[in-house]
Amino acid sequence: MFQILKPDMMIDFMRWSKGAFVLSVVVIGAALFSLSTNWLNWGLDFTGGTLIEVGFEQPADLEQIRSSLEAKGFGDATVQNFGSSRDVMVRLRPRDDVQGEVLGNQILDAIKEGTGESVEMRRIEFVGPNVGDELAEAGGMAIIVSLICILLYVSMRFEWRLAAGAVMALAHDIIITIGVFSFLQIEVDLTIIAALLTVVGYSLNDTIVVFDRIRENFRKMRKGEPAEIINGSISQTLSRTLITSATTLFVVIALFTQGGANIHGFATALLLGIIVGTYSSIYVASALALKLGINKEHLMPPQVDKEGAEFDEMP
Structure with missing residues (x-):
């Protein structure tokens, strides 16, 4: 039997998935409440x-x-x-x-x-105010279109349960990030929209790495519960995730502290997005796929009959 990791080396991430879901729901609820009451402090790019x-x-x-x-x-x-x-x-x-x-x-x-x-x-x-309205509409459409394209891409490459987990994780990251901007009334300009799209790409990259390992381990293991396989896959990629996030954070923190006021909002959005995105790759994307019932049969490659096999079976 193929074994992902030794039991003492595998972290039981899914054990805390329920608590993580509750935390995410509470934070998203707070973000939506702040957006509904304070909305966003639009910058000159959008208000004119x-x-x-x-x-x-x-x-x-x-x-x-x-x-x-x-x-x-x-x-x-x-x-x-x-x-x-x-x-x-x-x-x-x-x-x-x-x-x-x-x-x-x-x-x-x-x-x-x-x-x-x-x-x-x-x-x-x-x-001008007309230009500001057009920029706001274009920025929102850019984020929505990117999420739709990601949903289609992950659905074709993996499986719809994993695709749903990936897109929900990205939406989770964006809502929490703009919720913090709404709560703190940080000015939102075009650089913030660019930062949000960057966060989408960063978080997706981390999620795809985890999903690749989940698919690989589902196909290799003959036995094992889905939760065990997902825990092992996340444990295998954990060092890569932490190292990538840490090295990226070093650069973003330098921008945040030394970059000046012009890019302070941009650096703030990246800082929030990287932290929340690392969390969501584990406790939103993978955990949601598990809740949707992902298993070995969903990730096995389709069986293709060999050409002429029916003739080989004839006496």
């Missing part, structure tokens, strides 16, 4: 408007800047530090009657007049 980045010689007083802008009729402006205490980012909703460049000069003059300090214009961006 004007973004202005200015630099001060001394640490900026944000309250004084807000008061200065409100006195000039810009009470809806969002003012926050950007990278350091001397860098300030101002965001404004679209104004049809004022061009972006003119609006930027008005904001700069209002800040100079209100604070009495020397202020340098660092960057100005303008996005």
Whole structure:
């Protein structure tokens, strides 16, 4: 009899699958609740408007800047530090009657007049509301289409029970990640959409490695319960999973801590996605396939009759 691992080397992951399912349901429920109440803090890429980045010689007083802008009729402006205490980012909703460049000069003059300090214009961006709506729609469709394509690919390569587990794991990762963004009200821009698609690819790669080993062991073992075979397969690939996740996390943590404000959201999404994706490869994708009744017969290659076999059987 073929044995995957010695009993003392095999971890019983499926033993905790029920608890993991409860944890996932609770976290997803919290994420959906946050999305239904707070929604997402859409960035300029999606809402449209004007973004202005200015630099001060001394640490900026944000309250004084807000008061200065409100006195000039810009009470809806969002003012926050950007990278350091001397860098300030101002965001404004679209104004049809004022061009972006003119609006930027008005904001700069209002800040100079209100604070009495020397202020340098660092960057100005303008996005129309129609463009923002199109970008939001395109970003959502990109994620949905990618999940559908993955479902079709895994169904053809493996089996529909494994495909369902893989797609549910990916949806699990995305919902939890954007739920954290909703709860913390982290600004969502195009880089976050790129990070979510990256998380989909990373998590799928890890899941496919586990599924390959599960299929291989189901075909090799003559006996053994499905839970035992899945536990052995995950145990065999565990070192690869942990090493890959750890080395990737080193790079993402460096981006998160040293990359600056421009890619902070991108790094945050990757950091969350890698951690949640590693967990979901074990306790969502594989465990769900087991709940759907995956067994040896589902993964055996189809029997193909040899050409002319019926003639060989004739006397």
